[in-house]
Amino acid sequence: MSKGPAIHTRDVRRVFESRKGFFFNELVRTEALRGVDLDVADGEIFGLLGPNGAGKTTFTKILSTLLIPTSGTVEVLGMDVVKDAVRLRPRIGLVLGGERGLYNRISARENLRYFADLYGVPMERRDRRIQEVIDRVDLTSAADRRVEEFSRGMKQKLHLARGILHGPEVLFLDEPTIGLDPKSARETRKLIRSLVADGVTIFLTTHYMFEAEELCERIAVLSRGRIVARDTVAGLRRLVGGDRTIEVEAYGFDEGEVARLKHIAGVSRIVSEEFGPKLRLTLRVGTTDLSLDTIRNQLTNHAELTVRERRTSLEDVYLDLVEEEAT
Amino acid sequence: MVARSYSRGRSLLAVMRLAVLTFLADPQWLVPSLIAPVVFGLVSYELFAGSGPWFVLYAILGAGMMSMWGQTLYGSGWATGQDRHLGTLEPTLTAPTPYLYIVLGRVIWNTLAGLLGGAIVFVVVAITYGHPIPLANPLLFLLMFAFVITTLAAVGVVFAAAYVYTRYAGFVQNVGEFAFYIGTGCMFPVVLLPFWSNPVSLVLPPTWALDALRYLAIPGYQGFSWGFWGDMAGALGTTALYLGIAGTVFRRVERHVLEAGDLNDW
Structure with a gap:
């Protein structure tokens, strides 16, 4: 029973x-x-x-x-x-x-x-x-x-x-x-x-x-x-946009760049935050097909650009959900 | 599951054991339970020795009662306040034993400790002044003393409910303490008080019980006009009333604090 x-x-x-x-x-x-x-x-x-x-x-x-x-x-x-x-x-x-x-x-x-x-x-x-x-x-x-x-x-x-x-x-x-x-x-x-x-x-x-x-x-x-x-x-993880998180750091991004990143297939969410003198964009990615070079190709005007990938953590999920609820 | 269900007797014993351990771990309790009664007793003897042995007994009974009440009130009400302070009220209320039994256990222990204080007063006064304090009916006196403890316990339980109800219960306690000392005739006879205060005296069970105790211990004592048995009836009636109130009040207070969610406030 x-x-x-x-x-x-x-x-x-x-x-x-x-x-x-x-x-x-x-x-x-x-x-x-x-x-x-x-x-x-x-x-x-x-x-x-x-x-x-x-x-x-x-x-x-x-x-x-x-x-x-x-x-x-x-x-x-x-x-x-x-x-x-x-x-x-x-x-x-x-x-x-x-x-x-x-x-x-x-x-x-x-x-x-x-x-x-x-x-x-x-x-x-x-x-x-x-x-x-x-x-x-x-x-x-x-x-x-x-x-x-x-x-x-x-x-x-x-x-x-x-x-x-x-x-x-x-x-x-x-x-x-x-x-x-x-x-x-x-x-x-x-x-x-x-x-x-x-x-x-x-x-x-x-x-x-x-x-x-x-x-x-x-x-x-x-x-x-x-x-x-x-x-x-x-x-x-799926709920907030996927298993993969790609972080992009540079000394600022213009609106056009952010808009282009948003339109890449597989990118479901972009969160921006200040990170020291730089700005960090955190992308939630729900596909395995998207490569880091695709991201770099959209951001060619930056002398110092860092693009790295990590697995979406529960902390990322949590912060996304709480922030979403707050806004 | 390891636990079966609580047993009232076992819970009472556990609470009394905890009270003893806490008592032994904290020397401040020696003041209300031992030092204060002895000081009251010695001062009473010095003040009233010239008025005859029975008057000395009258005064010492009042002094002993004051210390017993202090012990009951502080030990029972204050201990519940301590539960709030320590944050142990929440885990205690999560246990299946109703909080009423926790308070009852404390009241029983504290009145027993008060009784010990009363006994020590008699012994110390007797040893210090070289002769025992006379008692008209020693055996009945002891039985009556036990009954007085019950009346104190009944009031103590109701006061303890106030501590569960609110963290500001210390105010109630301090007001209640003086009303008790004066209203019950511990300090001086109730007949000397103004008429308007008589209802306050008569709703306190120890007023009746203390008068009955004095009737029993002091030959020719002139207390309330209704005599020993009238006192006993009054004491029994008011004690039953208080115990009944305590049971109902505790159920309501427990419900209230679970609704208010302020168990952890202190």
């Missing part, structure tokens, strides 16, 4: 209201989410990207029962996150990360023991399970030290340990590798992959594009409270 999606949302909206002014008589409404539709399959690693303030954390908190949506349907593991929150909570995990969110004056092991009890991890397994997750996030030698002595990276690992302590079926990770050194970040990504191998569905938000590209089967880009694209990384 095939399972339904682990996460299913339709037209999710969230408005924050706050009062300002001397007598708090001015009502300010901020629309954080403006109709988010999303389905995440069971056992998938799904990535949510978006600029600061796009609504990623708001959406993650709604999915993990910490925030009630203003309207829309939100189901996790087939349960409504508002009506069935109490039944759902033991089956999901949330890692918000950061410096806060831990009891600093007690040890990492005591922090985990407290939450193991609140989650109802069976008594006969509790201490073994705590040791398991401590080992899994590589905090073994620091497990009995007070959290206040921890570095930011160690706290991040402890957040992760707490998130997986009770064996959730769906794990929400909000920036899980922020603050980690490269080695720890790599180990964390390895841990995330191993969780998926255990059957856990992962919903991940991150600012690190390579991380999303490395881990996620599918990615959505959230901008200004709306999902502007969702696909595999390859699908997103």
Whole structure:
């Protein structure tokens, strides 16, 4: 029997209201989410990207029962996150990360023991399970030290340990590798992959594009409270114009040159940006037939012209999509 | 899935354990739980020793109650405020255990710590001044003391809800603290207060419980005209009312904070 999606949302909206002014008589409404539709399959690693303030954390908190949506349907593991929150909570995990969110004056092991009890991890397994997750996030030698002595990276690992302590079926990770050194970040990504191998569905938000590209089967880009694209990384590359990116640099281009480049077959998008004293044109190319010489032939009046090619990165895709949404 | 479902008893014990660990890790709690009660007790003795042993007991009971209340209020309400400050309110609310049980666990621990403070007052005063403080009915007194703790806990839970509701709950706490000290008769008899303040006194369960405690401990005590059993009925009724309010308030407060999305503000 095939399972339904682990996460299913339709037209999710969230408005924050706050009062300002001397007598708090001015009502300010901020629309954080403006109709988010999303389905995440069971056992998938799904990535949510978006600029600061796009609504990623708001959406993650709604999915993990910490925030009630203003309207829309939100189901996790087939349960409504508002009506069935109490039944759902033991089956999901949330890692918000950061410096806060831990009891600093007690040890990492005591922090985990407290939450193991609140989650109802069976008594006969509790201490073994705590040791398991401590080992899994590589905090073994620091497990009995007070959290206040921890570095930011160690706290991040402890957040992760707490998130997986009770064996959730769906794990929400909000920036899980922020603050980690490269080695720890790599180990964390390895841990995330191993969780998926255990059957856990992962919903991940991150600012690190390579991380999303490395881990996620599918990615959505959230901008200004709306999902502007969702696909595999390859699908997103196609969406913004192709796998190939050609960069052209010179001391300025006239409008005629840019227009000629736009008309070359296979060039789907041109973004221009200042690059020191030079101007850089970034071309998204969806065909393998276009050679760099074809580009050079259109730009013959430049003494110093650089033309190079690279693969379109997820960062390129992301920036294109967010910029497109903003304009 | 490793976890099954939460157990209320286990959650309460876990919260109490955390409170003990936090208590031991932070020496500031020695002031409200041990040092302040002893100072109150010694000062009371010095002030009222000439008025006879029962009057000393009257004053010491009030002093002990003040420190117990301080411990309950700070330990329960303040701890919830700390949850906001530390950012632990969010992960705690994501756990399946309802937050009401988290607060209840804290209240139980803090009232027990307050009880310890009260006991230490009696012992220190007895040792310092060379003779024990008399009690009319020691066994009943102990039972009644436990009941007083329950009435304190009932009010403490309602105050803790304020801390979940808003980061500005410290204001409510500070106002509530003085209303409590004066209104419940800890500092001086309620009958000395102006008539208009009586409703405030009577809606606080410890007012009734403290009067009942004094009826029990002090022979010939003249408190409220309805006597010991009237006090008991009042204490039971108001405690039940507070516990009922706490249950409803917590459900609503939890809903409100999930709607407002300000759990991480402090």
